[in-house]
Amino acid sequence: MSEFNDKQREILTAVCDTVVPPLACDPDPDGFFARKASDLWVPQVVEYLMAGMPDDQRAGLLAVLEAFGEQDFVRTSPGTREQLMHKVAQTSSAAATGLEVLTTLTLFLFYGLADERGRNPNWEMLGYPGPVSPAPHLERPLHPYTPRGDTTLDADVCVIGSGAGGSVMAGVLSERGLSVVVLEAGGYFDDADFDQLEISAYQNLYWRGGPTSTAEMNVSVLAGSCLGGGTVVNWANSLRTTQWVREQWERAYGLEGLAGADFDRHLDAVLRRLGVTDRCSELNGPQQRMKGGADELGWSFKTVQSNIDERRYSFETAGYTGFGDQTGAKQSAVKTYLQDAYDRGATLVTRCWAQRIVVRRNHAKGVEAIWSDPGAGRSGRITVKAPQVVVACGALESAALLLRSGIGGPAVGDYLRLHPCTATVGFYTDDLEGWKGAPQAGIVDEFENTEQGHGFLIESPQYTTALAAAALPHADGASHKRVMSNFRHGAAVIALLRDRGHGRVKIDRAGAAVPSYSLTDDLDLRNARKGIDAQVRLHEAAGAQQILAAAAGPLSWRRGEDIDAFIAGTRRIPLGAQGWKLFSAHQMGSCRMGTDQRTSVANPWGELHDVSGAWIGDGSAFPTASGTNPMITIMALAHRNAQAVAAAAPSTAATTAPQSL
Numbered sequence: 001m002s003e004f005n006d007k008q009r010e011i012l013t014a015v016c017d018t019v020v021p022p023l024a025c026d027p028d029p030d031g032f033f034a035r036k037a038s039d040l041w042v043p044q045v046v047e048y049l050m051a052g053m054p055d056d057q058r059a060g061l062l063a064v065l066e067a068f069g070e071q072d073f074v075r076t077s078p079g080t081r082e083q084l085m086h087k088v089a090q091t092s093s094a095a096a097t098g099l100e101v102l103t104t105l106t107l108f109l110f111y112g113l114a115d116e117r118g119r120n121p122n123w124e125m126l127g128y129p130g131p132v133s134p135a136p137h138l139e140r141p142l143h144p145y146t147p148r149g150d151t152t153l154d155a156d157v158c159v160i161g162s163g164a165g166g167s168v169m170a171g172v173l174s175e176r177g178l179s180v181v182v183l184e185a186g187g188y189f190d191d192a193d194f195d196q197l198e199i200s201a202y203q204n205l206y207w208r209g210g211p212t213s214t215a216e217m218n219v220s221v222l223a224g225s226c227l228g229g230g231t232v233v234n235w236a237n238s239l240r241t242t243q244w245v246r247e248q249w250e251r252a253y254g255l256e257g258l259a260g261a262d263f264d265r266h267l268d269a270v271l272r273r274l275g276v277t278d279r280c281s282e283l284n285g286p287q288q289r290m291k292g293g294a295d296e297l298g299w300s301f302k303t304v305q306s307n308i309d310e311r312r313y314s315f316e317t318a319g320y321t322g323f324g325d326q327t328g329a330k331q332s333a334v335k336t337y338l339q340d341a342y343d344r345g346a347t348l349v350t351r352c353w354a355q356r357i358v359v360r361r362n363h364a365k366g367v368e369a370i371w372s373d374p375g376a377g378r379s380g381r382i383t384v385k386a387p388q389v390v391v392a393c394g395a396l397e398s399a400a401l402l403l404r405s406g407i408g409g410p411a412v413g414d415y416l417r418l419h420p421c422t423a424t425v426g427f428y429t430d431d432l433e434g435w436k437g438a439p440q441a442g443i444v445d446e447f448e449n450t451e452q453g454h455g456f457l458i459e460s461p462q463y464t465t466a467l468a469a470a471a472l473p474h475a476d477g478a479s480h481k482r483v484m485s486n487f488r489h490g491a492a493v494i495a496l497l498r499d500r501g502h503g504r505v506k507i508d509r510a511g512a513a514v515p516s517y518s519l520t521d522d523l524d525l526r527n528a529r530k531g532i533d534a535q536v537r538l539h540e541a542a543g544a545q546q547i548l549a550a551a552a553g554p555l556s557w558r559r560g561e562d563i564d565a566f567i568a569g570t571r572r573i574p575l576g577a578q579g580w581k582l583f584s585a586h587q588m589g590s591c592r593m594g595t596d597q598r599t600s601v602a603n604p605w606g607e608l609h610d611v612s613g614a615w616i617g618d619g620s621a622f623p624t625a626s627g628t629n630p631m632i633t634i635m636a637l638a639h640r641n642a643q644a645v646a647a648a649a650p651s652t653a654a655t656t657a658p659q660s661l
């Protein structure tokens, strides 16, 4: 891969400095307005990130820079540069997409990068404190196994992926006396490793290093990738599965026991183990506005329960939970089910990437994987021989693993549900300090079931500088900067859609997951629009002075202006690429359970239709979208299906003692 030449570098710097330009503003005590992107090394980091992109994506961005080179972009005035950027964006959808990527990256880095002291000079103006407490000096309680070379392990069960589903499988199966090996692609990070910084959290704890677009750029996807998976970074909201979804799954997909007391027992067991409580649901500033707006409109608002330990909970630090919780209050999979499994002798292997499931005569025989130890610069192969294999890599990667293994039947990868979210930000007169408190202590559930069991929840996301900057509309550099200067007064809300339509996961030639998703189902389109309308009405009723749509285009409402005209304007913007930004933190359904082998991958207990001994143990097993934040449903289903795995896997008293080859 060739390095940038000087000309490309010069153009990239000019593009970044057009996205975040220096502005004359008096007073400007912290130099916020005068600061441009290149003052914070943003172009260098964009160049570095581009070097790691897939070839075709990188080539697309270079083509955009090339187009600017032909226009003598670097030597023109700032105003002309902005016009040129708009002109280039109109030449083709590839150019528009490329420019959107460069703009998003620039904003993300300008407001998210931290220096060696963990500070970003822009945060002063934003009122954002950055890290508020140092990571504690604590021993890590788990000791993952580090192979020395190519290695073979034997186990009764190999669990691939250690997130919400995989951890419960490992915990329950080890409790049944089975020997368990857990393979996890990400690293092990614990309280002492969490620095409360957004970008380092994305790099260490998230799938593909943070927000990642689906193939058509319609949805920005966030998923955890570390020991504990999504449970380490999620926002701790712990919702039970709704009754209508349970009934649908039992009736239409054959998941016996789902609608009644049997599944209640699994839900209760999980909630108990996670210590789920309503005693850490103090509403922060934005959530108080949400509640105020809902009360004003007569809409249902409820505080939610969370898996946070009251004894360690602190309002001041709970807001950083998406970057890993250094207080240890959040009862993630690492603190609960993985700890249980480890205490019972399970072997945890981190930075271990499962490549394929080994199958002989339609029965699972084990897993082939690659491990690495970046610190020591070592890597090797690992083979786990196991008659039962649980696939729990999250809905993006579980499907990819089955596709690489050539198993699972025609439905593998299909029926991917994302709970796509639209977002708006209301700006209020008071300082809301949205970065404090649990990110999702309360929700508006008024529209949870508008039609046929589908609808949307209105929730608040974690209020972070980099993601907010990248999500807010960027019509021009000056207006975006002015909006960001008001950051502390902002309350972001999202409408989370229970999607009926679906996308798909495929793999590319290298076997990597390629998710694609477009919002086209008529019910989904209706509910997505209703979700946007409701967010706007909520902000207005809560007293917002200004409302901004997280969408392309300068769509903004100010108090006194016509709110209906604003809502009408939001409806003209398409949902997806170059329109409303769609976000997903919930991936489900790509290897779903059901009775029909043409439309499902696994039977109603999670075992593959075409391979015995191979099980789906994560969110990809959902027959449809859950509609509620899925962690508890994933864990309860894993708790239920683990009984079936245990029944199929009488302990062979196999040893997990490694044999280095």
Ligand SMILES: Cc1cc2nc3c(=O)[nH]c(=O)nc-3n(C[C@H](O)[C@H](O)[C@H](O)COP(=O)(O)OP(=O)(O)OC[C@H]3O[C@@H](n4cnc5c(N)ncnc54)[C@H](O)[C@@H]3O)c2cc1C
Pocket (backbone or CB within 6 Å): 160, 161, 162, 163, 164, 165, 166, 183, 184, 185, 186, 222, 223, 224, 225, 226, 227, 228, 229, 230, 231, 233, 234, 235, 236, 237, 238, 239, 322, 352, 353, 354, 355, 392, 393, 394, 395, 397, 398, 401, 440, 585, 586, 587, 617, 618, 619, 620, 628, 629, 630, 631, 632, 634
């Ligand atoms: C920012 C954020 C906030 C959220 N907030 C909430 C919330 O408040 N409440 C809620 O209910 N839900 C929330 N969620 C969603 C919830 O965390 C996920 O739905 C859940 O963790 C998914 O569980 P899973 O078992 O399907 O996969 P994951 O938890 O994603 O675990 C999959 C694991 O498999 C590993 N893996 C992938 N491929 C391989 C491979 N080939 N080999 C080995 N390992 C592999 C991954 O690294 C990952 O660690 C949130 C998610 C995010 C990202």
